[in-house]
Amino acid sequence: MPALIKDGPVWTLDLGGDENRFSPDFLTEVDTALDEIAASAEPAVLLTTGSGKFFSNGLDLDWIMAHAGELPGYVDRIHAMFAKVLTLPVPTVAAINGHAFGGGAMLAIAHDFRVMRDDRGFFCFPEVDILIPFTAGMNALIVAKTTPQAQVASMTTGRRWGGAEAAEAGLVDEATSLDRLREAAEARVAPLAGKDRRTLGRIKQVLYAGAVEALLEPQPSDLTF
Amino acid sequence: MPALIKDGPVWTLDLGGDENRFSPDFLTEVDTALDEIAASAEPAVLLTTGSGKFFSNGLDLDWIMAHAGELPGYVDRIHAMFAKVLTLPVPTVAAINGHAFGGGAMLAIAHDFRVMRDDRGFFCFPEVDILIPFTAGMNALIVAKTTPQAQVASMTTGRRWGGAEAAEAGLVDEATSLDRLREAAEARVAPLAGKDRRTLGRIKQVLYAGAVEALLEPQPSDLTF
Amino acid sequence: MPALIKDGPVWTLDLGGDENRFSPDFLTEVDTALDEIAASAEPAVLLTTGSGKFFSNGLDLDWIMAHAGELPGYVDRIHAMFAKVLTLPVPTVAAINGHAFGGGAMLAIAHDFRVMRDDRGFFCFPEVDILIPFTAGMNALIVAKTTPQAQVASMTTGRRWGGAEAAEAGLVDEATSLDRLREAAEARVAPLAGKDRRTLGRIKQVLYAGAVEALLEPQPSDLTF
Numbered sequence: 001m002p003a004l005i006k007d008g009p010v011w012t013l014d015l016g017g018d019e020n021r022f023s024p025d026f027l028t029e030v031d032t033a034l035d036e037i038a039a040s041a042e043p044a045v046l047l048t049t050g051s052g053k054f055f056s057n058g059l060d061l062d063w064i065m066a067h068a069g070e071l072p073g074y075v076d077r078i079h080a081m082f083a084k085v086l087t088l089p090v091p092t093v094a095a096i097n098g099h100a101f102g103g104g105a106m107l108a109i110a111h112d113f114r115v116m117r118d119d120r121g122f123f124c125f126p127e128v129d130i131l132i133p134f135t136a137g138m139n140a141l142i143v144a145k146t147t148p149q150a151q152v153a154s155m156t157t158g159r160r161w162g163g164a165e166a167a168e169a170g171l172v173d174e175a176t177s178l179d180r181l182r183e184a185a186e187a188r189v190a191p192l193a194g195k196d197r198r199t200l201g202r203i204k205q206v207l208y209a210g211a212v213e214a215l216l217e218p219q220p221s222d223l224t225f
Numbered sequence: 226m227p228a229l230i231k232d233g234p235v236w237t238l239d240l241g242g243d244e245n246r247f248s249p250d251f252l253t254e255v256d257t258a259l260d261e262i263a264a265s266a267e268p269a270v271l272l273t274t275g276s277g278k279f280f281s282n283g284l285d286l287d288w289i290m291a292h293a294g295e296l297p298g299y300v301d302r303i304h305a306m307f308a309k310v311l312t313l314p315v316p317t318v319a320a321i322n323g324h325a326f327g328g329g330a331m332l333a334i335a336h337d338f339r340v341m342r343d344d345r346g347f348f349c350f351p352e353v354d355i356l357i358p359f360t361a362g363m364n365a366l367i368v369a370k371t372t373p374q375a376q377v378a379s380m381t382t383g384r385r386w387g388g389a390e391a392a393e394a395g396l397v398d399e400a401t402s403l404d405r406l407r408e409a410a411e412a413r414v415a416p417l418a419g420k421d422r423r424t425l426g427r428i429k430q431v432l433y434a435g436a437v438e439a440l441l442e443p444q445p446s447d448l449t450f
Numbered sequence: 451m452p453a454l455i456k457d458g459p460v461w462t463l464d465l466g467g468d469e470n471r472f473s474p475d476f477l478t479e480v481d482t483a484l485d486e487i488a489a490s491a492e493p494a495v496l497l498t499t500g501s502g503k504f505f506s507n508g509l510d511l512d513w514i515m516a517h518a519g520e521l522p523g524y525v526d527r528i529h530a531m532f533a534k535v536l537t538l539p540v541p542t543v544a545a546i547n548g549h550a551f552g553g554g555a556m557l558a559i560a561h562d563f564r565v566m567r568d569d570r571g572f573f574c575f576p577e578v579d580i581l582i583p584f585t586a587g588m589n590a591l592i593v594a595k596t597t598p599q600a601q602v603a604s605m606t607t608g609r610r611w612g613g614a615e616a617a618e619a620g621l622v623d624e625a626t627s628l629d630r631l632r633e634a635a636e637a638r639v640a641p642l643a644g645k646d647r648r649t650l651g652r653i654k655q656v657l658y659a660g661a662v663e664a665l666l667e668p669q670p671s672d673l674t675f
Contacts, residue, residue: 133427358652
């Protein structure tokens with residue numbers, strides 16, 4: 001389960017040491033953590049990472065199989081998490097410590113910056129291979145953060161990107177060794193910890209207005225994958 | 226005239242050995258070829274190329290001069306071809322064997338990937354020089370596939386891009402020798418031949434929804450160039 | 451005060467030797483200069499630059515403080531200037547001779563191309579630090595000209611970009627020495643001086659239709675910063 005650890009201005013959201021899939025409880029924990037950061041008053045930044053082989057494998061397909069009727073509301077909750085990260089009124093960075101697949105890759109994309117380890121672990125949109133097309137909201141999120149070339153190369157292929165390749169394509173901002181991962185991620189945002197939240201939040205809301213609108217559009221009640 | 230040649234999973238759409246301009250018959254042949262690929266069931270990719278000095282020179286200006294009253298419907302057909310390539314439910318690549326001008330460059334842009342020979346031939350939007358502004362649909366197609374810097378540098382200048390320059394600007398994904406052109410183009414898509422068509426088609430439809438909407442908007446009946 | 455100097459096809463808009471902030475008189479002078487170029491008939495390009503340490507520091511915050519009730523109309527005028535530069539029917543280039551901050555950076559962004567000196571001076575969006583979120587129009591302008599990575603790195607951080615860094619991020623097209631600044635800027639547009647104005651204007655209007663629409667939307671009468 002995700003845990004939020006505060007160390008001075010740096011709030012670390014540790015997604016866990018497992019596959020860190022988006023179970024309903026996982027979503028509740030993340031939502032609570034994001035609200036806690038947003039409601040705090042001191043200078044703060046969010047650094048999201050995992051503690052094992054995975055950053056996150058995204059959607060909890062086992063849970064979906066067992067709760068087919070609840071799919072629309074489940075996807076709405078995931079979209080809402082992406083929108084909340086995307087417009088969080090503090091600087092945010094994902095320290096991608098391992099595999100970031102599907103929704104896990106999207107969660108990383110929702111952060112302002114991404115730093116990825118360069119020796120192991122893949123950034124991957126497997127949607128085309130697992131027969132789950134991107135929703136309009138997920139699509140809008142990825143488009144808001146990447147170049148057209150990176151979109152087609154990642155979203156239509158299922159390609160697994162190592163850190164260096166992901167950095168070259170702009171899917172992440174930087175690739176570095178696991179040893180330096182946290183340090184490099186912190187360096188991206190720690191100097192920004194004191195930014196005025198009302199202004200920063202508003203800047204992100206205007207910049208990502210289209211993506212947020214698509215993410216907050218409720219899914220149809222007959223949604224299936 | 227375009228010809229469709231199937232060799233295992235690779236369907237080659239040979240645009241011809243001439244200037245390969247978009248005559249009405251050319252458009253019919255391409256449309257039929259695209260439908261044939263889309264209706265097939267086995268793993269497939271589309272590789273579009275030409276067999277002479279030209280990939281394609283785009284709009285058939287001679288035909289337009291002789292059929293001025295038919296311009297709106299003619300442009301609608303070209304737009305429809307671009308939209309069909311853009312969202313074809315199989316992986317697509319343009320192997321740019323020579324000049325790709327105007328609509329010919331747009332046809333290449335509509336493919337998922339582009340590989341261009343690096344010794345001869347230009348990628349060029351001559352619209353600003355031939356006094357034919359981009360339609361809203363053409364504009365949306367190019368914007369969906371290129372960076373803002375590449376847009377202004379190519380669409381407002383009439384600049385003729387050699388292969389290496391076009392690759393650097395992201396107008397194409399790769400430049401290589403004519404000898405290796407087909408091989409390099411195939412390498413981009415052949416490994417993707419087995420992708421589920423329904424999923425891939427849906428991914429492209431969502432990713433390019435805005436461009437497709439602009440392309441399928443009928444031209445006004447009083448359209449002139 | 452801005453001055454317009456014609457030398458053959460190159461019209462130089464010198465923003466002045468001061469901070470070149472957007473006072474109402476400054477806006478009137480620039481607007482008149484842009485109209486004069488647009489109304490001319492000979493081949494022409496616009497080269498905008500400053501003559502001192504500043505390209506432009508943007509909004510005239512002193513004037514705003516003294517004329518709070520006139521803020522909406524003032525912002526409308528700035529937006530209109532950006533839209534006019536963005537769609538000027540001749541090729542345009544900003545020769546960034548020194549600091550380009552806030553609205554000054556946006557004015558540079560509104561040009562087709564940007565060349566920046568590489569030894570001194572910063573390109574910077576300080577909005578997040580001076581508590582002035584980007585308007586929807588300003589946001590749309592910047593988004594129309596930059597990559598998603600450059601947007602978050604510049605708009606949410608207040609980072610001051612030197613010439614070389616700004617070029618690497620695509621915020622400007624090229625960085626060069628002050629000695630070569632004008633020459634390099636001219637080289638980008640002088641060969642394009644003869645482009646047909648009706649066609650070039652239309653191409654820019656279609657390419658930047660979304661940004662222009664956002665820029666020309668009147669500000670609410672209760673606008674405050």
